[in-house]
Amino acid sequence: xxxxxxxxxxxxxxxxxxxxxxxxxxxxxxxxxxxxxxxxxxxxxxxxxxxxxxxxxxxxxxxxxxxxxxxxxxxxxxxxxxxxxxxxxxxxxxxxxxxxxxxxxxxxxxxxxxxxxxxxxxxxxxxxxxxxxxxxxxxxxxxxxxxxxxxxxxxxxxxxxxxxxxxxxxxxxxxxxxxxxxxxxxxxxxxxxxxxxxxxxxxxxxxxxxxxxxxxxxxxxxxxxxxxxxxxxxxxxxxxxxxxxxxxxxxxxxxxxxxxxxxxxxxxxxxxxxxxxxxxxxxxxxxxxxxxxxxxxxxxxxxxxxxxxx
Amino acid sequence: xxxxxxxxxxxxxxxxxxxxxxxxxxxxxxxxxxxxxxxxxxxxxxxxxxxxxxxxxxxxxxxxxxxxxxxxxxxxxxxxxxxxxxxxxxxxxxxxxxxxxxxxxxxxxxxxxxxxxxxxxxxxxxxxxxxxxxxxxxxxxxxxxxxxxxxxxxxxxxxxxxxxxxxxxxxxxxxxxxxxxxxxxxxxxxxxxxxxxxxxxxxxxxxxxxxxxxxxxxxxxxxxxxxxxxxxxxxxxxxxxxxxxxxxxxxxxxxxxxxxxxxxxxxxxxxxxxxxxxxxxxxxxxxxxxxxxxxxxxxxxxxxxxxxxxxxxxxxxxxxxxxxxxxx
Numbered sequence: 001x002x003x004x005x006x007x008x009x010x011x012x013x014x015x016x017x018x019x020x021x022x023x024x025x026x027x028x029x030x031x032x033x034x035x036x037x038x039x040x041x042x043x044x045x046x047x048x049x050x051x052x053x054x055x056x057x058x059x060x061x062x063x064x065x066x067x068x069x070x071x072x073x074x075x076x077x078x079x080x081x082x083x084x085x086x087x088x089x090x091x092x093x094x095x096x097x098x099x100x101x102x103x104x105x106x107x108x109x110x111x112x113x114x115x116x117x118x119x120x121x122x123x124x125x126x127x128x129x130x131x132x133x134x135x136x137x138x139x140x141x142x143x144x145x146x147x148x149x150x151x152x153x154x155x156x157x158x159x160x161x162x163x164x165x166x167x168x169x170x171x172x173x174x175x176x177x178x179x180x181x182x183x184x185x186x187x188x189x190x191x192x193x194x195x196x197x198x199x200x201x202x203x204x205x206x207x208x209x210x211x212x213x214x215x216x217x218x219x220x221x222x223x224x225x226x227x228x229x230x231x232x233x234x235x236x237x238x239x240x241x242x243x244x245x246x247x248x249x250x251x252x253x254x255x256x257x258x259x260x261x262x263x264x265x266x267x268x269x270x271x272x273x274x275x276x277x278x279x280x281x282x283x284x285x286x287x288x289x290x291x292x293x294x295x296x297x298x299x300x301x302x303x304x305x306x307x308x309x310x
Numbered sequence: 311x312x313x314x315x316x317x318x319x320x321x322x323x324x325x326x327x328x329x330x331x332x333x334x335x336x337x338x339x340x341x342x343x344x345x346x347x348x349x350x351x352x353x354x355x356x357x358x359x360x361x362x363x364x365x366x367x368x369x370x371x372x373x374x375x376x377x378x379x380x381x382x383x384x385x386x387x388x389x390x391x392x393x394x395x396x397x398x399x400x401x402x403x404x405x406x407x408x409x410x411x412x413x414x415x416x417x418x419x420x421x422x423x424x425x426x427x428x429x430x431x432x433x434x435x436x437x438x439x440x441x442x443x444x445x446x447x448x449x450x451x452x453x454x455x456x457x458x459x460x461x462x463x464x465x466x467x468x469x470x471x472x473x474x475x476x477x478x479x480x481x482x483x484x485x486x487x488x489x490x491x492x493x494x495x496x497x498x499x500x501x502x503x504x505x506x507x508x509x510x511x512x513x514x515x516x517x518x519x520x521x522x523x524x525x526x527x528x529x530x531x532x533x534x535x536x537x538x539x540x541x542x543x544x545x546x547x548x549x550x551x552x553x554x555x556x557x558x559x560x561x562x563x564x565x566x567x568x569x570x571x572x573x574x575x576x577x578x579x580x581x582x583x584x585x586x587x588x589x590x591x592x593x594x595x596x597x598x599x600x601x602x603x604x605x606x607x608x609x610x611x612x613x614x615x616x617x618x619x620x621x622x623x624x625x626x627x628x629x630x631x632x633x634x635x636x637x638x
Contacts, residue, residue: 180428182395182425182428183394186395186396187398205362205364205396207624208395210449268629268630
């Protein structure tokens with residue numbers, strides 16, 4: 001299938017599905033980003049705070065989910081899906097039919113995994129030259145925050161036998177869809193950990209912290225390996241932190257790399273949110289939405305590149 | 311009528327540093343089966359699917375421990391504890407259903423019942439008993455507690471289990487909560503005590519006096535931190551005519567006492583500090599280890615963990631908070 005004709009200038013024109021915490025934060029972020037233009041926002045409930053919030057700022061506000069986007073598919077390049085992993089498969093069918101890319105912010109795990117800072121470093125994330133529309137999966141906030149640390153650790157170990165990711169996020173930032181999705185979150189996060197480290201023996205865990213005032217998101221990774229060079233890992237971690245901070249300024253180490261015992265290395269990162277919608281404690285929204293925006297930017301440039309080539 | 315729910319082979323696995331063996335499960339289950347306890351819960355201390363670097367690696371897989379228990383239980387039901395976010399339906403719950411587990415306790419932190427919806431609704435369609443468990447139940451007010459219990463009923467739970475995971479409650483606290491949930495929710499209520507303040511047995515009795523029909527206990531109290539309500543003590547002081555056979559329950563107690571003399575939990579200065587701070591009992595080993603490593607007084611670390619409202623499964627915060635304390 002051919003990509004639809006580029007509709008307009010260099011701006012990437014997008015539609016957003018989902019008006020929950022993630023969708024709202026994403027809209028706020030894209031509205032102040034010169035590379036993007038939001039054409040439409042679709043939710044399910046006319047009275048939802050998310051939809052009302054953008055009535056004067058986004059041209060099309062649809063209240064009947066993806067159906068509301070159908071008349072407008074010619075006017076955008078791709079879709080951000082911020083609904084739930086149960087709804088994503090249907091959304092992807094429709095966007096693919098229309099030749100549009102989709103950025104999946106749910107943990108459906110259907111599409112190509114994408115962690116922007118690792119796009120050129122991890123095989124599974126390489127964008128091909130196929131003209132088929134892309135489905136890029138953001139996996140989960142825990143996936144986005146653990147992958148750079150896991151990748152950094154792979155720079156200083158050999159013979160990895162097991163990897164583990166445990167994520168704690170403030171309860172206040174986790175909406176109902178994400179709660180029903182919890183198994184998909186765990187499964188997609190551990191699959192990403194396996195892809196980044198090349199070790200199929202991966203485990204992920206998610207815990208919600210109810211403290212109020214909220215405790216910022218923390219992500220702890222463990223890697224068990226035959227040999228561990230802690231100095232190399234420290235250097236690689238620092239490099240990855242700098243890399244991630246370009247788009248997520250609040251990303252940092254909470255606990256430096258250390259070995260809890262011989263043959264095991266652990267790092268903990270934390271994210272202070274940029275505060276587009278929820279307050280800075282919601283770093284989990286920040287890291288997945290930054291990833292989505294950067295992925296769309298990559299896709300935008302990649303698509304232009306492909307069209308020049310073909 | 312009160313039934314007894316034996317957590318020795320699950321909560322007790324905390325006290326055994328998750329080293330519980332298949333052979334001990336067989337031995338214990340064979341004896342527990344005829345004792346009159348209603349159910350025997352088996353697995354990693356944090357439940358299905360939690361063997362990990364973070365929470366401790368199990369010596370034996372969930373599957374092998376459950377299979378060993380399944381072979382040995384005829385009268386008593388086989389039960390598991392599972393926390394959404396750790397256990398998943400595909401990896402953990404469905405295989406456990408197929409293996410013949412009869413009672414599933416789906417547990418969340420007391421304010422996060424909605425995390426249990428998908429798991430409880432799935433299990434409610436299977437031919438198994440589903441309990442909704444609210445852990446760290448001291449960390450919410452009465453109104454909040456009731457709302458969370460109502461959610462778990464809506465998801466298909468047939469009983470609501472209140473866990474005093476930090477051993478924070480006194481008998482009056484237990485009575486008020488059990489009575490309210492029992493009357494307002496209209497389901498069976500269970501209570502799971504921890505002995506941080508030395509009140510576990512008294513709290514177990516307070517719960518059943520207030521209407522709880524399921525009482526958790528462990529032989530020798532084998533459980534996280536200061537341990538659980540000592541099963542044999544509760545049974546010995548149960549004056550109803552339907553309690554388990556005391557002689558056999560004392561046999562379970564002797565078995566645990568002789569098999570694990572170095573792991574028997576007790577109420578200590580540290581457990582009282584953690585109880586008062588309202589912090590999950592299972593953190594005791596890490597708190598002691600990290601305090602020693604960073605030269606801290608465990609009391610200060612417990613207090614700081616309590617101030618951060620740390621919930622279960624946040625082991626990595628212990629180190630981070632210790633680092634902050636040392637820098638002060």
